[in-house]
Amino acid sequence: MGLMIRKQLPQPDRAEIRVEAVLQALGEPVRLQIVRALADTPEGIACGEIELQVTPSTRAHHLRTLREAGVLTTHTEGTRRISSLRREDLDALYPGLLTGVLSAAQ
Amino acid sequence: MGLMIRKQLPQPDRAEIRVEAVLQALGEPVRLQIVRALADTPEGIACGEIELQVTPSTRAHHLRTLREAGVLTTHTEGTRRISSLRREDLDALYPGLLTGVLSAAQ
DNA sequence: TTCGTAGTACGATCTTCATCGAACTACTCG
DNA sequence: CGAGTAGTTCGATGAAGATCGTACTACGAA
Numbered sequence: 001m002g003l004m005i006r007k008q009l010p011q012p013d014r015a016e017i018r019v020e021a022v023l024q025a026l027g028e029p030v031r032l033q034i035v036r037a038l039a040d041t042p043e044g045i046a047c048g049e050i051e052l053q054v055t056p057s058t059r060a061h062h063l064r065t066l067r068e069a070g071v072l073t074t075h076t077e078g079t080r081r082i083s084s085l086r087r088e089d090l091d092a093l094y095p096g097l098l099t100g101v102l103s104a105a106q
Numbered sequence: 107m108g109l110m111i112r113k114q115l116p117q118p119d120r121a122e123i124r125v126e127a128v129l130q131a132l133g134e135p136v137r138l139q140i141v142r143a144l145a146d147t148p149e150g151i152a153c154g155e156i157e158l159q160v161t162p163s164t165r166a167h168h169l170r171t172l173r174e175a176g177v178l179t180t181h182t183e184g185t186r187r188i189s190s191l192r193r194e195d196l197d198a199l200y201p202g203l204l205t206g207v208l209s210a211a212q
Numbered sequence: 213t214t215c216g217t218a219g220t221a222c223g224a225t226c227t228t229c230a231t232c233g234a235a236c237t238a239c240t241c242g
Numbered sequence: 243c244g245a246g247t248a249g250t251t252c253g254a255t256g257a258a259g260a261t262c263g264t265a266c267t268a269c270g271a272a
Contacts, residue, residue, distance in 0.1 A: 019210035024133030028230080029126050048248065058231055060250050065229095079239040079248045094210055096202020104125035104200055134260080154218065164261055166220055171259095185218045185269045214272085221266070228259075236251070242244090 009067060009074040009081070014089045017070035022090070025069035026101060030054060031062045035085065038072060039102050044084035115173060115180040115187070120195045123176035128196070131175035132207060136160060137168045141191065144178060145208050150190035 025031055030052060037050045047059055054062075063083060066072045071090070074083045090098050131137055136158060143156045153165055160168075169189060172178045177196070180189045196204050 019207060020133055020135050020138060022133075023129050023138070023207065027126055027128075027130030027133045030230085032126060032129070046248080054230090055232060056249065057233075057251080061230075064250085076238090081249065094206035096209075097206025100200035100203025100206060101125060101129065103202075136260085152218080160260090161262060162219065163221085163263075167260075170220085182268090187219065215270100216272105217270085218268085219266105220268095222264085224262085226259100226261085228257100230257080231255085233254095234252090237249085238247100239249105240245105240247080242246105 007076045009076070011067050011073055011086075012070045014070070014093065017089065017093055019094060021069040022071060022094070022097075025066050025071050028062070028065075030058070031066055032101075034062060034066060034083075035071065036102065036106070038083060038085045039098075042084065042087075044075075044082040046080045046082055048080075113182045115182070117173050117179055117192075118176045120176070120199065123195065123199055125200060127175040128177060128200070128203075131172050131177050134168070134171075136164070137172055138207075140168060140172060140189075141177065142208065142212070144189060144191045145204075148190065148193075150188040152186045152188055154186075 026035060033052060034050055038045060047063055048056070050059075052059060063072070063074065063081075067074055067083070070086060072083045073086050074081050076082075085098070087098060132141060139158060140156055143151060153169055154162070156165075158165060169178070169180065169187075173180055173189075176192060178189045179192050180187050182188075191204070193204060
């Protein structure tokens, strides 16, 4: 077992986040499912552990979309990539949005 | 001047509104612009009076999308169609969502 | 009824994007 | 090192959708 290197994947600064991109990212069923899963696990979750009906490459595509929109942050932990919601940033930018979305009946 | 007939255009019941449809509807720049305009005029506004850089037919397309998603309601007033935000329904379903979206810097 | 206005519906076009398989990178373990 | 695992990237494909012009409907005014 070696030293665990944690590296954060590129993502927009809080000031660069655009509401259109966030809404568009959240408006896709698979991505909304990912967001809901992340909301349930504040400590973060590995890509492959989220239950989804899509292939790994589609998974990666959606995670990238969410990351580039500023919805989630991802860091590496060995070979795994742990993602978690950018709740603080989103709440600061759009207070109530995330709560409202997550309160929706599934 | 004859009798003014007010007829409401078909729209989903509150229980039929799906959050994915709402988010997807809000995630398009022109439609978000429409929603912002509606938020500024609670009494409702006619389609043609919203300042947009698109043709009438594109306007109609976006208004239909927003109506079918449950974001706005439209009724006729003579030849004009007045639209307004379904704020009560949206606040009840997703408390905070609309506020959060509208609080975003433009 | 005829004209003008507000807005919609339809069909076409062009772009965006969700999806996948295959090839690839990065890391861990033995 | 080599094998295995986690995940990404690339290119292709097919579907969804944003846009427009044209033709149409509905209503009001003269």
